[in-house]
Amino acid sequence: MYKQLIMPTEISIKDKKNIVKGHVNRAAIFARTKVFEVITAENESFYLIYYKNSLVYGDKLSKVEAGSFIDTAFHEGIVIEAPHPILTALIPNHSVSIPNKNKLFSQLQIHYPLDEMAYIATTLDAFFEKYELIKIIDRVYFDYRRNGSFIKAFQVIRMLNDFAPDFKSAKERFNSQEYNSYHDFYQSSSLASILKKDPLFVEHHCFQNRTHPEKRIFLENILRKQTCLAELLLLWLEKVQNTEPLDKYTDLALKFVTMKEWIFILGQMKINPYRQLPEAKPVIEKMVQEGKYETSALYLLQFIHDLPASYDPILTKVWENLSAGFVVSQLDDFLFMFQQPVHEEHTSQSEQKLFQLTVILLKEHDLKTVIEKLYPIQKLLPQSLVIQKVNKMLEMAEDPDRMMELGDYYAEFRQYDKAIDCYSWEMELQPQNPIPVKKISKMYQQKGMAEEAATYQKVYDQLKSNQRTG
Template sequence: MDNEMIKSTEISIRDKKIVEKGKVRRAAIFSRTKVIEVITADDENVYLIYYKNSLIYGAKLDKIEEGTFINKAFHEGIVIETSHPILTALIPHVSVSIPIKNKLFSQLQQHFSLQEVTYIATTLDSFFEKDQLIGMIDKIFFHLRRSGKFMKSFQVLQLLSDFVPSLKSAKERMASHEFTSYQNFYQSLDYPSISQKDPLFVELHCFKNRSHSNERMVLENVLRKQDGLTALLLWLENANRLQNPQTIEQYTDIALGFITIEEWMLVLGQLRINPFRVLPDSKVILWTMINKGNYEQAASCLFKFVHDLPSSYDDALEIIWENCDAKFVLSHLDEFAPFLQHLSHTENTKQLEDKIFQIAVNMLNEHDLPSVHNKLLAIEKLYPQSGVMRKINEMITLVEDPDRMMELGDYYAEFKQFDKAIDCFFWEMELQPQNPSPVQKISKMYQYKGLSKEAADYQKIYQQLNNNPKTG
C-alpha cells in the first residue's frame, strides 16, 4: 500500500492532567479486543486496549514483553499497519482519556458482565502485575460459585486457565467433579448450542483457530451479524483464497461503510484482485479521481493491473503519466514501466521530455550519475529518441575524461546540479588558471544557488582574468 495515498491517523491522549498527541502506527485485532500502538512526538510508544470499541486502558511501554496479551495480539491477531486505509476506521475516537488505574475494575463491572471483566483482565497484563489479575479473577470465580452460578463460574475458570496454563489451583478446579458436565459440553464443540450460552467463548475459540475452515466459517457468520468491520478484516486476511463475484460484492458493501470507494480499490489491488474487473463502476471512479486531480491515487489503483487493461484506458493512462509528480514517479519507477509500455506507441511529446527531465533532476539530487543512468535504462528502452536520455548517456562518457570537465559541468548545470557543476569547473580552473571561462561559469552557478557574495567574488576574478593578457 502506498504511504503517499494514506493520511496518517493522529490521536490525542489525556492521562490525568497531561495531554499528548501522537500518530497511530498500527493496530492489532484479536476477536472483540484491539490494541492500538501510538508513537508520540517524543518517540515514545503508547498502547491502548479496546474491548468492543470501548477504551479499557492504556499507558506508555518501553517494550512489549514476550507472553503478554499485547505481544500475542501483534503475533496472532490481525495486524493493520499505518499505510492501510482501514486503519482510520479502527480508531473510534481521535481524542481519548486513560481511565484511573485504581478504579478501573470497579468501573468495568458497571458496563460489562463478570465473564467479560475476566476476559478484559487477561488483556491487561502489560499494565498490571499478573498475580494481581489472578487474584481479581479468583474473586469473581468464587463469587459466582457461591451464588450458585456454576456455569458462569466455569466460564471464568476457563479464561483463567487460558491466561495462566501453569496455574495449579485452576487445573485442580477444572478437574473437579462439579464441572465435569460443563467440560463435556464445551469439548463437544457444538458451536450453535455453546453460542446460546457462551458467545464470548465461541468468538475467542474460533478466532484463535480461524486457520481451520469450520471455525473460520462459524466466526464469519457471527461477525457478519454483529461486527462488520472485523468480518471485513477477517476476509482481507485470507487474501490468497479464490474469491467469487458474489463474495466480493458482499464485502464491498461492508467496506463502503468504513472507507471510500477509492480506498477500497487500493485495498483490492493489494489483494491482487483487479478492481477494474470486479467493480462495475471502476472506470467511472478512475476518471473521477483524475478529474479531481488525484493522479497519484489513480496511478496506485492501476499499477498492478495495467497489463490487463484494454486500449480504452490509454487516454486515462496518458493523463496520469503526464500529471503525476516527478518524485512520485521516481519512487514508483518500476511500477510505472507498464504504463510506459502501454503508451510506447505514442510520439515523444514535450510533456514526456519534461517528465523525464524532472525525474532525472530528482534522481541526480539523491544518487550518483552511474546509478541514475542504470535506473533510467527502462525509460531509454521505451523512448530511445529521448533528448534527456541522450544527455545522460553523454554525461556517462564524460565522467572518466578529465579533459572534458567543462562539458560535463555544463550538463550538470542544465540538470540543476549546481554543486556538481562547480566541482567540474573548479577542476578546469586549476588546469587552466588563466582561462576566464570556468571562473565565469562558477560565478553563474553561485548566482543560481542564491549565494550572491560568492558569485560577486568570482565575477571579480573573471573580470581581472578577462582584462589581463594571457601569459604563456
Template sequence: METEIFMPTEISIKDKNKAIKAKVVQSAIWARSKVVEVLTEDNDRYYFIYYKNSLIYGNKLDKVEKGTFIDKVFTEGMTIGAPHPLLTALIPNLSISIPNKNKLFSQLETQYSPQEIAYIATTLDSFFEKDQLVKVIDTIYFHFRRNGSFMKSFQVVQILHDFSPALKSAHERLNLHDFNKYRDFYQPSNLLSILDTDPLFVENHCFKDRFNPEKRTLLKDLLHEQDRLVELLLWLEDAKELREIDTIKKYTAVAQRFVTMEEWVQILAQVKVNPFRELPESKGIMEKMLQNGHYEKAALTLLNFIGDLPASYDDIQVEIWRNSDSRFVIAHLEEFISLLKQLPEGEAPKELDQKIFQMVVVLLERHGLKAVYEKLLPIQAFNLDVIRKIGNMVELLEDPDRMMELGDYYADFKQYDQAIDCFFWEMELQPQNPSPVWKISKMYQYKGMISEAASYQKVYEQLKDHQEIS
C-alpha cells in the same frame, strides 16, 4: 508532493485534567477485543484496550512487555497500521477519557457478565499486577462454585489457566473430578455445540486458529452477526478470498458502511485486488481524483495494476503521467516505466522528452551518470533526445580529450558542480585557453556564487587579452 494515500487518524486524550493530542499509530484486533496504540506530540505512547467496541482502560506505557495481552494482539492478531481509513472506523470515539483505575472493576460489573469480566481482566496485564488480576478471576470462579454453577466456574477456570498456565491452583482446578464432563464437552470437534453455552470461548478459539478453513468459516458467521467491521478485516486478511469476484462485491457493500468508495478502492489496491477490473465505479473514482488535482494519490492507487487495466483507462494513465511530480515519478520509477510502455502512440514526443529531462535532472543529483543511464535503459526504445544525450555522456566519460563537451552536457542538465569539474580538467590541460575559464565563471553564476564567478571572469578577461595581443 503527496506521499501517502491516507491521512493519519488524530485523537484527543483526557488524562485527569489534562487534554493531550495524539495520532493513532496502529490498532490490533483479537476477536471481541482490540488494542489501539497512539503517539502524543511529546512522543509518549498510550495503549487503549477495547471490548465489544467499548473502551475498557488505557494509559501511557514506556514499554510493552513480552507475553502481555497487548504484545500478543500485535504479534498474533489482525493489525491495521496508520495511516488507514479503517483505523477511524475501529475507534468508536476520537475523544478518549481514561477511566478511573481504582473503580474500574466495580464499573465493569454494571456492564458485563462475570465471565466477560474474567476475560477482560486477562487483557489488562500491562496496567495491573498479574496477581491482582488473578484475584479478580478467582473471586468470580468461587462465586460460581458456591452457587453450584459448575459449567460457568469451569469456563472461568479455563480463562484463568489460559491467562496463567504456570499457576498451580488453576491447573489443579481445571482437572477436578467435578469438571470431567465439561472437559469432555470442550473439544475442538464440538465447537458448534459449545457455541450455545460459551460463545466467548468459541470466538477466541476460532480467532486464534483463524487460518484453519473450518474455524475461519465459523468465525466469519459469528462476526456477521456481531461485528461486520471485524468480519471485513478478516476478509482483507485472506489472500485466497480476495481473488473471488463474488466476495469482492459482497464486502464492497459492507465496506461502504465504514469508508467512502474512494477509500475502499484505495484499500483494495493496497491489498493487490484490482478494483478497476472488478468494480465499474472505480473509473469514476479515479476521474474525480484527477479533477481534484490528486494526481499522485491516483497514481498510488493505479500503479500496481499497470498492464491489467481496461482500455478505457488510457486517458487516465496519460493524465497521471503528465501531472505527476518528477521526484514522485522517480520514487516509483519501475511502475512508471510500465505506465510509459502503456501510453498510446499519440503521446507527444516533445512532452515526453521534457518530463524525462526533469527526471534526469533529479536523478543526476542523486546518482552517478552510469547509474542514471542504467535506470533509463528500459525506456531507450522511445528514442528521445534526452536519452541520447545521457548515452553520449556515458561514452564521453572514457575520453579525457572531450571533457569540455561532457561539461556542456552536465550544464544542460543543471549539474553545475560536475560541469565545473570537467571545465577544470580542460583548464589544466590548456591553461592559456580562456574558454573553459569562461564556462567555469558561468557555472558559478548559475550556482549563485557571485564572488567566485567574478574571480574567474577576471581570469577569463586576462587570458582573452593576452590571446588577442599574441
C-alpha cells in the same frame, strides 16, 4: 508509497488530570476485545483495551511483556497498522478517559455479567499484578459455585486455568470429577449447541482457530448476528477469499470508509480495484480533474501493468503533468510509461520527460550511476538521443582532450557547476584561448551570478583584444 495518502488517526487520552494526544499506531482485534497502541508526541506508548467497543482500561507502558494479553493480541489477533483508513472506524471515540484503576472492577461488575468480567480480567495483565487478577477471577468462580451455577463455575475455572496454568488450585478444580460431564459436553457437542450455553467460549475458540474453514464460517455468522460489521470486514481482509464477490464486501466497507479509501485498502491487499470495481474510475478521474496528479499516480502505479484500456487517457494526462522529481522517486514503477506504443508524439513526450529525469539525476549522481539508473529505459528506448548523449559524456570524461565538449553537454543538461569545472580545465590547458572563458561567463549568467559572469567577460574581452593586436 501509500503512507502519504492517509492521515493518521488522532486520539486524546485523559489520564487522571493529564491529557495526552497521540496517533493510533496499530490495533489488534482478538475476539470481543480490541487493543490500540497510541504513540504520543513525546514518543511514549499508551495501550487501550476495549471490550465490545467500550473502553475497559489503558495506561502508558515502556514495554509489552512477552506472553501478556497485549502481546498475544498483536501476535495472534487481526492486526491493522497505520496508515489504514479503517483504524478511524474501529476506534469508538477519539477522546477517552482512563477509568480509575482502584475502582475498575467494581465498575465492570455493574456493566457486565460476572463471567464476562472474569474474561476481561484476563486481558489486563499488562496493567495489574497477575495475583490480583487471579483473586478476582477466583472470587467469581466461588460466587457461581455458591449460587449453584455449576456450568458457569466450570466456564470460569477453565478461564482461570488457561490464564494461570501454574495455579495448582485452578488446575485441580478444573480436572475434578464433578466437572466430567461438562468436559464431555464441550468435547462431544456441536459448536451450535455449545454456543447456546457458552457464547463467549465459542466466539473465542472460533477466533483462535479462524484458519479452519468451518470455524471461520461459524465466526462470520456470529459477527453478522452481533452486527460486528467492521470485524467481519477485517476477517475477510485478513485472508481474502477470491471466490467471494468483491461487491459484497465493497458494500460492507463503504459503511466505514470512502470509496477512495477502499481503493487504497484493496491496493494494500494486492487486489486490483480497477479491474473489479467500475466505481474506482470516477474516483481517479476526479483526482486528475482536481490536479492531484501525484496522488493519482500513487493510486495507479501498483497496478500500472494491469489497468484496463479505458484508463489510458487518464495515464497519459497524469504522465504529462507529473514533475520529473516525482518520476525519479518512483522510477522503477514508471518504466512502464516508456514502454507505451512508439509514435511520434509519444516519442517526443518521452524524450522530454527523460531529459527532465536526467537533469535531476545528474544533480545527485555521477555519470556512471546515472547511466546505471537509466539502463532499464535504455533497453526500452535504445534510440533515445538523451541516453546517447549521457553515454557519450561518460566516454568524454575519460579523455582530457574532450573537456570542452563534455562541458557543453553538462551545460545542455543544466549542470552549470560541472560545466564550469570542464571549461576551467580547458582554460588552464589553453590560457590564451578566449572560448572556454566565454563559456564560463555564460554559465555564471545562467546561475544568476552577475558579478562573476562580468569578471570572466572582462577576461574574455582582454583575450580577444590580445588576439587582434597580436
